[in-house]
Amino acid sequence: MYLYVFICTWIIADFVNYLLPGYRLWEEIIWGLIPAFGVMKMMYLRDRVSWPVMDFPQSYVGKGLLPIIIYLGVWIIFACHNPADPKPLPYLPIVNPLELVQLFSIIITLNWLSLIKQEEIPKINSLNLSYAFNLVALIAFVYITSVVAHAVHFYAGVRFDEYTMFSSEVFQASISIVWTLLAFIVMCFGTRRQFRKIWFVGASLLSIVVIKLFLIDLADSGGIARIVSFLTVGVLVLVIGYFSPIPPKKKATVT
Amino acid sequence: MKYILLILLICAVNVFAVENESMHEYARGFELNIEQQSAIYKIALPGAVYKTATKKDLSDIRIFNQDNEPVPHVIQQSKMKTGTKIGSLELPFFPIASEKINLASSALDITVTSEGKVVRIQSEGGDSELNQDTVKHYLIDASHINTSIDSIDFKLSGLESGYAKAFRLDYSNDLNQWLTLVDYATLTELKYGQHALKNTRVNLPHKNIKYIRFTWLNDVDRLAITSVKANFKDEYLPDNQYWSTSKLINKKIDQATYVFDTGGVFNIEQIDIELPEDNTLIDVIIESRAGNDLPWVKRLNGVFYKLYFEELELTGKPVTVSSNKDRYWQIRFQSTDGIGNVEPVLKYAWRPNYLYFLARGNAPYILAVGNANTNINNHVASRLMNVLNQDVGNEMVGLAKVGKEIILKGDSALVMQKTLPWQRIALWGILIVGVIVIATMVIRLARNMEKTGGS
Numbered sequence: 001m002y003l004y005v006f007i008c009t010w011i012i013a014d015f016v017n018y019l020l021p022g023y024r025l026w027e028e029i030i031w032g033l034i035p036a037f038g039v040m041k042m043m044y045l046r047d048r049v050s051w052p053v054m055d056f057p058q059s060y061v062g063k064g065l066l067p068i069i070i071y072l073g074v075w076i077i078f079a080c081h082n083p084a085d086p087k088p089l090p091y092l093p094i095v096n097p098l099e100l101v102q103l104f105s106i107i108i109t110l111n112w113l114s115l116i117k118q119e120e121i122p123k124i125n126s127l128n129l130s131y132a133f134n135l136v137a138l139i140a141f142v143y144i145t146s147v148v149a150h151a152v153h154f155y156a157g158v159r160f161d162e163y164t165m166f167s168s169e170v171f172q173a174s175i176s177i178v179w180t181l182l183a184f185i186v187m188c189f190g191t192r193r194q195f196r197k198i199w200f201v202g203a204s205l206l207s208i209v210v211i212k213l214f215l216i217d218l219a220d221s222g223g224i225a226r227i228v229s230f231l232t233v234g235v236l237v238l239v240i241g242y243f244s245p246i247p248p249k250k251k252a253t254v255t
Numbered sequence: 256m257k258y259i260l261l262i263l264l265i266c267a268v269n270v271f272a273v274e275n276e277s278m279h280e281y282a283r284g285f286e287l288n289i290e291q292q293s294a295i296y297k298i299a300l301p302g303a304v305y306k307t308a309t310k311k312d313l314s315d316i317r318i319f320n321q322d323n324e325p326v327p328h329v330i331q332q333s334k335m336k337t338g339t340k341i342g343s344l345e346l347p348f349f350p351i352a353s354e355k356i357n358l359a360s361s362a363l364d365i366t367v368t369s370e371g372k373v374v375r376i377q378s379e380g381g382d383s384e385l386n387q388d389t390v391k392h393y394l395i396d397a398s399h400i401n402t403s404i405d406s407i408d409f410k411l412s413g414l415e416s417g418y419a420k421a422f423r424l425d426y427s428n429d430l431n432q433w434l435t436l437v438d439y440a441t442l443t444e445l446k447y448g449q450h451a452l453k454n455t456r457v458n459l460p461h462k463n464i465k466y467i468r469f470t471w472l473n474d475v476d477r478l479a480i481t482s483v484k485a486n487f488k489d490e491y492l493p494d495n496q497y498w499s500t501s502k503l504i505n506k507k508i509d510q511a512t513y514v515f516d517t518g519g520v521f522n523i524e525q526i527d528i529e530l531p532e533d534n535t536l537i538d539v540i541i542e543s544r545a546g547n548d549l550p551w552v553k554r555l556n557g558v559f560y561k562l563y564f565e566e567l568e569l570t571g572k573p574v575t576v577s578s579n580k581d582r583y584w585q586i587r588f589q590s591t592d593g594i595g596n597v598e599p600v601l602k603y604a605w606r607p608n609y610l611y612f613l614a615r616g617n618a619p620y621i622l623a624v625g626n627a628n629t630n631i632n633n634h635v636a637s638r639l640m641n642v643l644n645q646d647v648g649n650e651m652v653g654l655a656k657v658g659k660e661i662i663l664k665g666d667s668a669l670v671m672q673k674t675l676p677w678q679r680i681a682l683w684g685i686l687i688v689g690v691i692v693i694a695t696m697v698i699r700l701a702r703n704m705e706k707t708g709g710s
Contacts, residue, residue, distance in 0.1 A: 020678075026682075088678065088679055088682070089679060089682055089683065089686070095686055095690055096686070097685075097686065097689075100686065100689045100690065100693060101689075103693055104689070104692075104693055104696075107693060107696050107697060107700060108696075110700055111696070111699075111700055111703075114700065114703055114704055118703070118706075
């Protein structure tokens with residue numbers, strides 16, 4: 001199965017390179033798209049093809065898919081370092097080949113994990129589902145940050161390298177706002193579902209943003225971007241305080 | 256379903272397929288004359304190519320062989336000082352009768368251009384009085400040399416029986432202050448029977464020198480210098496930068512704004528404004544843009560002047576701009592009272608690119624240029640460039656010269672035809688399908704997670 005996925009990926013990447021010479025991104029996304037598509041196909045076939053998938057479910061849809069899933073996670077992180085220039089098309093956040101394939105890979109991974117949780121796919125003893133979901137959440141967080149970096153690169157003309165991006169006040173202001181929005185969504189979700197753990201994840205992210213505001217953003221407090229980020233984050237913190245109070249502790253049931 | 260997918264795939268291949276080109280799709284061509292046999296040839300692109308090209312990246316240039324087949328080529332940005340190497344250069348020199356060489360001297364009238372080049376020297380009594388006995392010095396002009404001179408060869412005329420004459424050399428960078436360069440040296444040419452002794456070369460210390468003063472140390476039997484040749488230790492590389500004049504296409508006198516067209520996609524490095532009237536000093540903003548419908552981009556803010564001081568012309572130097580290929584340039588005067596009614600002239604310095612091509616097929620090769628409708632990427636270029644950089648030495652690259660111009664399709668090839676951008680439409684289609692698929696998956700996943708109870 002691995003050899004099949006690898007050869008398919010290689011051939012299709014080469015074919016795309018032939019079709020779109022000079023547009024390297026379209027070739028590079030194939031190295032994430034085809035393995036992710038392979039995982040999706042195996043999940044789809046799990047109760048449709050009697051042999052060999054149904055006869056050997058652990059090898060084909062369970063433990064057997066784990067190396068490809070790990071590869072996808074690594075690929076998503078590495079792909080974040082790509083400037084994501086979708087030429088000949090213009091850049092649009094998320095609606096561009098690289099970020100769409102990254103998102104597709106994240107969703108496929110989540111889908112696979114949730115099928116394991118629902119026991120539609122045989123459980124893998126060595127895989128701690130809770131840790132796996134947390135890891136996917138972390139990868140998704142890195143992905144969202146990279147989307148912001150790409151957008152700043154294309155719309156604000158900031159060069160796409162770590163040093164320039166980190167020193168850019170537009171990038172720092174943008175991630176402050178996006179991370180606060182993310183914290184807001186996570187905390188609202190935690191409040192609605194009464195999940196204290198999730199609420200605390202959001203609260204931690206918000207704390208990181210506040211610390212970042214004082215340690216990094218304040219260093220150039222005169223910049224308009226920084227002023228906007230201070231104001232926006234301040235307003236969002238107020239909104240969070242109003243809409244998503246901490247969920248109460250679950251009371252121990254007395255028997 | 257599989258058949259539909261196959262048909263769609265074939266259609267997609269056709270949408271993206273690279274079609275073969277013909278030289279007759281291009282506006283103009285230039286014959287390329289090659290002298291020696293080589294696998295790779297190199298040409299410096301002439302100005303006419305830049306005036307015909309429609310793409311800023313020169314992607315509408317092709318080389319075709321005799322069978323009208325395109326051959327692989329790559330265009331390289333020329334680097335500073337990559338002209339033809341030469342080991343020596345004739346220097347202009349001027350015999351002078353007066354004792355002193357000094358710009359302020361009333362006995363001597365020296366005319367120097369704004370670049371420092373000596374163009375005329377006239378003694379008080381006129382040139383008619385100059386002969387071998389009255390000439391006291393020779394002024395040698397090396398102001399146009401931008402590297403140090405290793406040695407100088409002199410040719411003398413006068414005594415056929417031979418000579419051994421002592422002289423000294425002084426140097427100056429402003430024609431006023433003179434410092435010793437060579438305190439004592441001799442020029443010798445002696446013959447005795449079968450023996451001959453000749454020394455007409457003097458070695459110079461390593462210095463950047465603009466002017467040299469040659470002085471005979473004895474007043475009797477002075478010889479006339481007939482030639483002065485400078486030799487360079489590190490071969491002197493003449494600059495391959497060209498100056499051209501742009502065309503004034505629009506002016507708003509009330510706003511003191513002038514718009515110029517360079518006429519092509521030249522790689523512009525320097526800008527100079529030629530002022531129409533003497534004793535003018537202006538402060539200008541220079542802007543540029545690639546197309547008529549694009550906004551102006553500020554390139555620099557500078558002062559240009561043309562002043563006369565006791566017949567000495569003082570002119571502002573050309574200003575360097577960040578290298579760009581913008582065709583339209585605008586100069587805006589900071590005040591409206593500086594220039595008068597006459598128009599300024601915008602000059603630009605550009606450097607030609609070098610084009611390398613593989614000599615596939617038979618000669619003659621034609622350089623075709625000007626096709627607004629080509630969108631084929633020269634994807635072999637980077638590979639060819641790697642081969643050139645790593646595997647092929649300069650000795651394997653033959654030189655080709657641009658010959659006569661031929662009209663291929665003519666100016667109609669320079670007009671963009673409106674066709675549907677199928678490639679872009681197909682790629683947008685793929686992206687939209689991707690978005691729909693992912694949105695569906697997200698909704699399903701959310702429902703699934705809802706069923707299982709959240710996190």
